[in-house]
Amino acid sequence: MINEGKGGNVFEEELSRRSARVYEYLSRDIYRKRFHPQHIQQAVYSYINMGGKSLRPSVL
Known part of the structure; x- marks a missing residue:
């Protein structure tokens, strides 16, 4: 895996954090x-609630 750290794949962890921020923002x-x-x-x-198409906003 790419950039594996103590907790697993760093990329996937960051993507999950950013996805959560995007969904929280859009749900206001x-x-x-x-x-x-x-x-x-x-x-x-x-x-939005289907959970797809979150990569682009999370990268921005």
């Missing part, structure tokens, strides 16, 4: 309330 009410009507909000957040 200030952003959630911007999507109207309710079914649009549900569609947007169902995509």
Whole structure:
């Protein structure tokens, strides 16, 4: 594995930390309330809640 440290793969650990930050950021009410009507909000957040497509925002 690349960059293995005491706790395992450093890259995967950092990716997990950044993913958590991105999801926390996107889940804030200030952003959630911007999507109207309710079914649009549900569609947007169902995509986010699937857990995919988080590499690009986590790298930025």
